[in-house]
Amino acid sequence: MQPLLTQLLNLDGVTVEDYRDLGAQLVLEVEAIKDWAICPRCGQTSHNVHQSHFHLAHDLSISNRQVLLKFNRRQFKCHTCKKPFSEALDFIGERRRYTDRFAEMIVNQVIHSDTPNVARNNGLTDDEVWSMVEYISKKKEVLI
Ligand SMILES: [Zn+2]
Numbered sequence: 001m002q003p004l005l006t007q008l009l010n011l012d013g014v015t016v017e018d019y020r021d022l023g024a025q026l027v028l029e030v031e032a033i034k035d036w037a038i039c040p041r042c043g044q045t046s047h048n049v050h051q052s053h054f055h056l057a058h059d060l061s062i063s064n065r066q067v068l069l070k071f072n073r074r075q076f077k078c079h080t081c082k083k084p085f086s087e088a089l090d091f092i093g094e095r096r097r098y099t100d101r102f103a104e105m106i107v108n109q110v111i112h113s114d115t116p117n118v119a120r121n122n123g124l125t126d127d128e129v130w131s132m133v134e135y136i137s138k139k140k141e142v143l144i
Pocket of ligand 1: 041078079
C-alpha cells in the first residue's frame with residue numbers, strides 16, 4: 001500500500017496500491033478494502049471472488065495532473081443463487097468511466113459555465129460532459 005497517495009486520494013473504501021507516473025497523467029492503482037460484496041439477487045454476503053475485471057476511470061486532478069484510477073470490479077459468486085455477480089462500488093456507477101465525484105465536479109462547472117467550455121477545459125467531449133450531467137441528475141432523483 002502507498003499510505004501517502006492513499007491519504008492524498010482521500011477516497012473512502014479504497015487504498016492506493018501502486019502508481020504509474022505518465023507525466024501529464026497519474027495512474028493510481030486502487031484496491032477495495034472490503035473483501036466481500038452483497039448479492040443483488042438475494043442479499044447474501046459473498047466472500048468468494050470469481051473473477052477480476054480491471055477498469056480505468058477519470059478522477060479529480062492532483063496538482064493539475066489528470067488522475068486515472070485503475071480499479072478492479074470483482075465478480076463474486078453467490079453460494080445461494082449459484083450465480084456470479086459484479087460488486088457495486090461506492091465511488092463509481094456501473095459501466096461509468098469516471099468517478100462520481102469527478103462527474104459532480106464537472107456538473108458544478110457546467111452550472112457556472114457552458115458545456116463546450118467545460119469540455120475543452122477538462123479534455124472531454126461535449127457528449128461526455130452531457131452524459132455526466134444526466135448521470136448525476138438521475139442519481140439525485142434516486143436519492144430524493
Ligand atoms: Zn444470491
